[in-house]
Amino acid sequence: MSQNAPTAPTTPSGAAPLLVASGLHKTYGATPALAGADFAIASGEVVAVMGPSGSGKSTLLHCLAGIVPPDGGTVSYAGRDLAGLSDAGRSALRRGDFGFVFQFGQLVPELTCEENVALPLRLTGVGRKEAGARAAEWLGRLEVDDVRHHRPGQISGGQGQRVAVARALVNNPRVLFADEPTGALDSLNGERVMELLVSAARDTGAAVVLVTHESRVAAYSDREVVVRDGRARDMAGAL
Amino acid sequence: MKCIHGVYSLGMSISHTLLGLLEAGPSHGYDLKRAFDNHFGHDRPLHYGQVYSTMSRLLKNGLVEVEGTESGGGPERKRYAITDAGITDVGDWLSRAEKPEPYLQSVLYTKVVLALLTGRDAAALLDVQRSEHLRLMRELTRRKMGGDLADQLICDHALFHLEADLRWLELTAARLDRLASEVRS
Numbered sequence: 001m002s003q004n005a006p007t008a009p010t011t012p013s014g015a016a017p018l019l020v021a022s023g024l025h026k027t028y029g030a031t032p033a034l035a036g037a038d039f040a041i042a043s044g045e046v047v048a049v050m051g052p053s054g055s056g057k058s059t060l061l062h063c064l065a066g067i068v069p070p071d072g073g074t075v076s077y078a079g080r081d082l083a084g085l086s087d088a089g090r091s092a093l094r095r096g097d098f099g100f101v102f103q104f105g106q107l108v109p110e111l112t113c114e115e116n117v118a119l120p121l122r123l124t125g126v127g128r129k130e131a132g133a134r135a136a137e138w139l140g141r142l143e144v145d146d147v148r149h150h151r152p153g154q155i156s157g158g159q160g161q162r163v164a165v166a167r168a169l170v171n172n173p174r175v176l177f178a179d180e181p182t183g184a185l186d187s188l189n190g191e192r193v194m195e196l197l198v199s200a201a202r203d204t205g206a207a208v209v210l211v212t213h214e215s216r217v218a219a220y221s222d223r224e225v226v227v228r229d230g231r232a233r234d235m236a237g238a239l
Numbered sequence: 240m241k242c243i244h245g246v247y248s249l250g251m252s253i254s255h256t257l258l259g260l261l262e263a264g265p266s267h268g269y270d271l272k273r274a275f276d277n278h279f280g281h282d283r284p285l286h287y288g289q290v291y292s293t294m295s296r297l298l299k300n301g302l303v304e305v306e307g308t309e310s311g312g313g314p315e316r317k318r319y320a321i322t323d324a325g326i327t328d329v330g331d332w333l334s335r336a337e338k339p340e341p342y343l344q345s346v347l348y349t350k351v352v353l354a355l356l357t358g359r360d361a362a363a364l365l366d367v368q369r370s371e372h373l374r375l376m377r378e379l380t381r382r383k384m385g386g387d388l389a390d391q392l393i394c395d396h397a398l399f400h401l402e403a404d405l406r407w408l409e410l411t412a413a414r415l416d417r418l419a420s421e422v423r424s
């Protein structure tokens with residue numbers, strides 16, 4: 001794996017990392033969003049990315065996931081430099097190996113919840129019937145099987161986020177990227193979504209990159225990385 | 240600022256605070272008291288007695304030394320200076336996370352001000368404390384996930400209080416530059 005990478009850092013737990021970023025820089029116009037950010041996460045780890053609004057958390061997530069190319073620095077996933085992949089290769093990675101949960105607005109409004117969850121499977125060539133069955137199973141795990149046939153506009157915010165988590169995990173991704181997944185929910189719903197998200201990820205062994213500015217959400221992680229002024233600081237060594 | 244005295248009555252941090260103030264330069268007991276009251280005393284100033292008993296304990300422990308005594312003799316005539324051991328002691332105290340508990344912010348506030356006054360890294364101090372708070376919050380979250388409703392409610396109470404501390408840490412971190420120029424002026 002990443003033993004061959006130019007820099008082979010380990011995560012604070014000592015495990016070899018699955019996803020590693022070093023020296024990331026990203027500037028939007030005159031705004032430096034990232035100014036030398038490092039990050040590493042191993043399979044099965046849940047890492048909270050914390051920091052004030054505008055500090056560069058989402059930009060870091062977008063670079064790690066190959067959504068946005070950094071201006072400088074490298075991201076390597078399973079030992080491969082993302083910059084060395086073609087656009088098609090990066091898209092395939094995002095569809096096959098990565099899952100995403102955002103704050104809101106990620107479900108396709110014209111599709112039922114079950115069809116939404118089945119979508120990533122359909123995009124990777126899984127047949128309609130099998131995709132539907134696996135989607136139904138994931139909706140059950142997230143305790144929203146009762147809204148299978150509803151459309152996103154007909155369900156609550158908390159239910160919508162559970163459907164989004166089901167959709168993010170249905171492909172068995174090796175990395176789950178969650179950007180403020182509970183940001184639009186009340187405490188009770190947010191908490192339940194976090195419990196379900198983290199326990200489902202633990203079952204599948206996925207690494208979770210959890211962007212949040214809320215400490216009670218970050219408390220579901222194994223460790224935290226704090227982004228301030230575009231730099232990421234791993235707090236495992238702080239004590 | 241009543242809570243400051245609630246914590247200072249424990250006696251523990253008053254010596255660290257006086258020691259930290261002394262790091263700026265040698266001082267008489269009276270001037271130390273004034274500096275303390277100025278930064279931390281607010282409506283409840285320190286008693287002279289507390290200053291002198293603290294200084295004699297610090298002297299005995301080798302954390303301060305008497306730099307000179309003016310004629311007249313009494314303790315108020317002594318000019319104290321911090322020793323190398325004293326500087327190390329202040330540094331250790333500032334970089335050590337406090338046990339998360341109610342009214343902690345007064346101790347943390349003191350530490351932040353002293354870090355700024357002595358040119359140490361106040362942001363790092365806040366980071367260390369955040370980690371310590373999150374460590375406890377993780378433990379409570381785990382207990383909550385495995386517990387019954389009573390456990391959940393009890394853990395939630397603690398979690399919301401720790402969250403309040405953390406919000407204060409974040410706000411303070413965002414205002415360090417301003418605080419630095421205020422305490423140094």
Ligand SMILES: Nc1ncnc2c1ncn2[C@@H]1O[C@H](COP(=O)(O)OP(=O)(O)O)[C@@H](O)[C@H]1O
Nearest residue numbers: 028031032033052053054055056057058059060
């Ligand atoms: N697509 C973009 N275009 C222009 N500026 C952006 C864009 N994305 C982020 N930024 C800027 O980069 C900085 C970091 O933003 P972001 O990564 O979204 O922070 P966070 O997620 O921590 O709130 C901010 O100043 C933001 O305004």
Ligand SMILES: [Mg+2]
Nearest residue numbers: 057058059179
């Ligand atoms: Mg963001």
